[in-house]
Amino acid sequence: MKFYRRNARAAQAPTKTSAKTICGLSPMTSLVQRGVRKEAMQMPGGWKNDRFVVSRRRTGLGDCLWSLAAAWRFAERTGRKLVIDWRGSCYLDQPFTNAFSVFFEPVQDIAGVRVICDDQINQHSFPGPFFPAWWNRPAIDCAYRPDEQIFRERDELDQLFQSGQDSDANTVVCDACLMWRCDEEAEREIFRSIKPRSEVQARIDAIFREHFEPYSVIGIHVRHGNGEDIMGHAPYWADPERALQQVCNAIDKAKALPHAKPVRAFLCTDSALVLEKVSAMFPDVFTIPKRFQAAQAGPLHSAALGAEGGFSALIEMYLLARCDTVIRFPPTSAFTRYARLLAPRVIEFDLNDPSRLILIEEASKELVAS
Missing domain, CATH: 3.40.50.11350 (Rossmann fold)
Incomplete structure (x- = not known):
C-alpha cells in the first residue's frame, strides 16, 4: 500500500447525503405562519424589520456545524441575522430544546453577524415571505416533509449561495445538509467563534x-x-x-x-x-x-x-x-x-x-x- 501525497487545499468533490422524512407536528412548524403582517407583529422588539437566515439541523454535530458555516456565510454576505435552530436534535428527547445551547456556549455575534441561538425562538415566528418557497405553506401543510423535498431545497439553496445574489425573502430557511456549500474560511470562522x-x-x-x-x-x-x-x-x-x-x-x-x-x-x-x-x-x-x-x-x-x-x-x-x-x-x-x-x-x-x-x-x- 502506497501513500499518494496531496496538498491540503486540493479541491474536493461534493458528496450526496440524505435526510429523514419528518412526519407529524414538530418545532419546524413554528417558523411558518400565515401572513407577513401577523408574523411581524409577533417578532420581539428590534426584530420586525430584520431579515434572517435560519440554520436548522437535527443530525450529527459534524453536519450541523458544516451546514451552519454555509448559512453563516450567506448571512454575512447579505447582512442578515443568523438563527441557529437545532430543535428536534437527534441527541435529545426534548423536541423544543435548542440543542445548540445544550452543547455550546451562547454567542451573540459571529464575525459581525448577529446570532440568535437560544430557546427564545420557541416564542416567536420569523417574517415571511420565506425561501425556499415551500416554507410559505400554512403550518399544517409543513408537517410532512419527504426526502425529495429536502433534496430539492438543498439544491435551491446551493443555487442561491453560488449565484452571489440575495433573495427577496425576509427569511431564508436552511433546513438541509449544506456540506460543501461554503468556503473553508467560513468553516474556520465557525470553529473560531463558537465554543x-x-x-x-x-x-x-x-x-x-x-x-x-x-x-x-x-x-x-x-x-x-x-x-x-x-x-x-x-x-x-x-x-x-x-x-x-x-x-x-x-x-x-x-x-x-x-x-x-x-x-x-x-x-x-x-x-x-x-x-x-x-x-x-x-x-x-x-x-x-x-x-x-x-x-x-x-x-x-x-x-x-x-x-x-x-x-x-x-x-x-x-x-x-x-x-x-x-x-x-x-x-x-x-x-x-x-x-x-x-x-x-x-x-x-x-x-x-x-x-x-x-x-x-x-x-x-x-x-x-x-
Whole structure:
C-alpha cells in the first residue's frame, strides 16, 4: 500500500447525503405562519424589520456545524441575522430544546453577524415571505416533509449561495445538509467563534493534558453506522473485512511516518465491533469511555443515549482535531471535518482504489481565535 501525497487545499468533490422524512407536528412548524403582517407583529422588539437566515439541523454535530458555516456565510454576505435552530436534535428527547445551547456556549455575534441561538425562538415566528418557497405553506401543510423535498431545497439553496445574489425573502430557511456549500474560511470562522460548553471544554482539556500532550497522537475515526443507512458512506463498507483491513493498514502506515514524540493511537468509532476488531490488532490503542448502541441498533447520535451521547461526540470531535495525524474512514464523514481543517497530517482513502492511501500535509493549519 502506497501513500499518494496531496496538498491540503486540493479541491474536493461534493458528496450526496440524505435526510429523514419528518412526519407529524414538530418545532419546524413554528417558523411558518400565515401572513407577513401577523408574523411581524409577533417578532420581539428590534426584530420586525430584520431579515434572517435560519440554520436548522437535527443530525450529527459534524453536519450541523458544516451546514451552519454555509448559512453563516450567506448571512454575512447579505447582512442578515443568523438563527441557529437545532430543535428536534437527534441527541435529545426534548423536541423544543435548542440543542445548540445544550452543547455550546451562547454567542451573540459571529464575525459581525448577529446570532440568535437560544430557546427564545420557541416564542416567536420569523417574517415571511420565506425561501425556499415551500416554507410559505400554512403550518399544517409543513408537517410532512419527504426526502425529495429536502433534496430539492438543498439544491435551491446551493443555487442561491453560488449565484452571489440575495433573495427577496425576509427569511431564508436552511433546513438541509449544506456540506460543501461554503468556503473553508467560513468553516474556520465557525470553529473560531463558537465554543463547547465550559464543562465540556474542561473535559477535553483534561484528557488532552493527560493522554495527548506527551505524545504524537494518531487519531483514527471509523464511521460504521451500526445498522444505520449510511448512504454516501456505504461504498467504503461494501466489503466489511476489507474495510477493516484498510483501516489497520492505514494505522501501520501512520505509525511509520516521522513523529516528534512517542506515538499513541486514539480510536473513535460508533461501533463496538470496530472497537473490538481494531483493539485486537493494536492492543495499545486507547479510547474515551462511552456507551454504544446494541449491535446493528443504529448510530450513536440517538436520543436513546441522551445528551451525554452528544457530549461524548463533541469531546471526540475536538480531540481528533488536536491529533498530530488523523485517519478518516470514510473521508466523507462530516464528523472529522474539524480535524481535516486543523490537523497537520491527514490520511484518507481512495474509493476507486481502496489500496491507495492519500496523505494530506500542510506545514501549518492554525485555527486560533484572534
